[in-house]
Amino acid sequence: KEHDWDNHYVIGLHVRAGNGEQEHFEQSQRHISNEDEFYKNLVDTIQKFLLETLNAVPPARPTKKEPLIFLATDTSSVLERLQ
Numbered sequence: 397k398e399h400d401w402d403n404h405y406v407i408g409l410h411v412r413a414g415n416g417e418q419e420h421f422e423q424s425q426r427h428i429s430n431e432d433e434f435y436k437n438l439v440d441t442i443q444k445f446l447l448e449t450l451n452a453v454p455p456a457r458p459t460k461k462e463p464l465i466f467l468a469t470d471t472s473s474v475l476e477r478l479q
Contacts, residue, residue: 403461403462404461404462404463404464405450405458405459405461405462405463405464406463406464406465406466407442407445407463407464407465407466408466408468409465409466409467410467410468410469411438411467411468411471411474412426412469412470412471413427413469413470413471413473413474414426414427414470414471431477435477435478438478439478442465446463450463
């Protein structure tokens with residue numbers, strides 16, 4: 397009940413940043429090569445989605461509930477950067 401999920405439009409966001417597994421993530425090309433650009437693009441994309449979705453006229457607008465972003469990540473710095 398802490399986040400009052402039922403009364404929010406929940407947007408799930410999963411960011412895998414490697415949890416310090418630099419070598420493995422870099423070799424498999426799964427790393428974030430430019431963190432500043434990544435986070436700027438991510439925030440811009442979320443803002444655009446919210447503006448387009450939540451300003452839409454029904455029935456295009458899925459809900460009147462306030463948005464809440466649920467962030468799942470393996471790296472604490474992701475949370476710090478997105479707060």
